[in-house]
Amino acid sequence: MIHPALIRKQRIIVITLLALIVISIIVATGLGYSSLSYNRLIPTLLGHGTFKEEFVLFSVRLPRIIITLLAGMALALSGAILQGVTRNDLADPGIIGINSGAGVAIAAFFLFFPIKAGSFVYLLPLVAFVGALLTACIIYVLSYNKNVGLQPVRLVLIGIGFSMALSGVMIVLISSAERAKVDFIAKWLAGNIWGSDWPFIWAILPWLVILIPFALYKANRLNLLGLSEPVAIGVGVSIEKERIVLLLTAVALAASAVSVTGGIAFVGLMAPHIAKALVGPRNQMFIPVAILIGGWLLLFADTIGRNIVEPDGIPAGIMVAIIGAPYFMYLLMKK
Template identity: 55%
Template structure:
C-alpha cells in the first residue's frame, strides 16, 4: 500500500503538470507570426472572432498544437516503455533508431506514392510502423548475445550506429526526389511539425486512445519487468510475451507520432526521467506525468521555434535536440 502522502504528492505533481500544459497551450495559441491578444483569443474561442482570427486559430494553430501535444505524449509513453522493458534508462525511440526506421519508410512512401495529406495521411502511420518494427527487430538481434541476453549499453550503441546508417540511406534516397518532395523530407528530418490540419489530429488520435489504456493497464507488469528476469518469471509473468507486446506498443506509438510530427528525438528520454525523479519509479505514478511532460516539452519547443525566426520558424526537433543532447550525455557520463 502506497503511503497516503505519496499519493497526494503524485496527484499534486500531476495537477501542476496539467496546469503547465494548459498554460503552454494558451501561450502557444496566442503566439506566432500574427499574435492574438487575450481579448482576441477569448472572443474567437467563443465564436465572436473575425474571419481572419477564426482562420488563424481554428485552421492553422489549433490543429498543429493538438498534433504536437499528442505526438509528445506518444513519444514520452514510448520512451517510458522502452526504458522499462529493456531495463535501460538511456532508451529512446530516437536514440535507438526506431524513428530513423520509421523515417526511411516515410521517404520510400513519398518516393513511390504521394505527399498530399488527403491521399496518404491515414496510410503513412502504417508504413512508419513497419519501418519501426523492422528496425527494432534488427537492433534486438544485433544486441542479443547468447548467455547474456540484451546488454543495455550494447543496445544503445547498436541503436545509435543503425540510426546513423539509416539516416545516411535516407539522405542518399532524397537526392533522387523532386524539389518539393526533397523539401518535405528535409523538414521531416529536422523535426518540423508538418501536420497542421485537422486530418492529422484524426489520424493520430485513435492510436493514442486505443494504446494508452493498454499501457496503463500494464503498469504493474512494467514494474515487475524492471526487476531481475528470474524474479519476474517467479512472480508468474510471461516475460517474453509481455515484453514483445509492450515493445510493439512502444514502436507503434513512436512510429505513428513521428509520421505526422517529424523526426523528433529525446522526448522519450527526458520526459520519463523527469517524471521518475519527481514521483519515483512506480509506473502507476509516473506514466501519466511522463505523458503530460512529453506534451509540454514538444509544445514549448515548437512554440519557441515558431517565435524565434518568423515566418518559417525553427523546427521543434532542433530545439528539442539542443535541450536533449546535453541531457543524454549527462546520463551517459553518470552511468
C-alpha cells in the same frame, strides 16, 4: 502498496502539469507570425471572431498545438516503455533508431508510392509503424544473447549505429528526388511539425486513445520486467511475450508521433527521467506524469522555436535537441 502521501504528491504534480499545459496553450495561440490578441481568444472560440481571427485560431494555431501535444505524449510514453523493457535509462525511440526506421519508411512511401492526399494522411502512421517495427526487430535480435538475454548497453549502441546508418539511407533516397519532395523530407528530418491540420489529429488520436490506457494497464508488468530475469520468471511473468507486446506498443506510439511531427528525439529520454525524479520509479506513478511532461515539453519547444525566427522559425526537433543532447551526454557519463 503505494503510500498515500506519494499518491497525493502525484495528483498535485498532475494538476500542476495540466495547468502548465493550459497556460502554454493560451500563450501559444496568441504568438506567431499572424498575432492573435488574447482578449479576442474567448470570443473567437465562441464563434464571434472575424474571418482572420477564426482562420488563424482554428486552421493554423489549434491543430498545430494539439498535434504537438499529442505527439509529445506519445514519444514520452514510448520512451518510458522502452526504458522499462530494456532496463536501460538511455533508451529513447529517437536515439536507438526507431524514429529513423519510421522516417525511411515514410520517405520511401512519399517518394515512390503516389497516393491520394486524403488517404495519405491516415496511412502515414501505419507506414511509419511498419518501418519502425522492422528496425526495432533487427535491433532487438542483434542485442539479444541466448545465454544472458537482452543486453541493454548493446541495444543502445546498436540502436545509435542503426540511427546513423538509416540517416545515410535517407540521404541516398532523396538524392535523386525532385526538389519539392526533398524539401519535405529535409523538414521531416529536422523535426518540423509539418502535419499541422485537423486530419493529422484524427490520424494520430486513435493510436493514443488505445495505447495509453493499454500501457497503464501493463504498468505492473513493466515493474516486474525491471527486476532481474530469474525474479520476474519466479513471479510468473512470461518475459519474452511481455517484452514483445510492450515493444510493439512503444514502436506504435513512436511511429504515430513521428509520422506527423518528423524526427524528434530526446523527448522520450527526458520526460520519464523527470517524472521518476518527481514521483519515484513505479510505472503506475510516473507514467501519467511522464506523458504530461512529454506533451508540455514538445509544445514548449515548438512555441519557442517558431517565434524565435520569423516567419518559419526553428524546428521543434532542433529546439528539443538543444536541451536534450547535453542531458543525454550527462546520463551517458553518469551511467
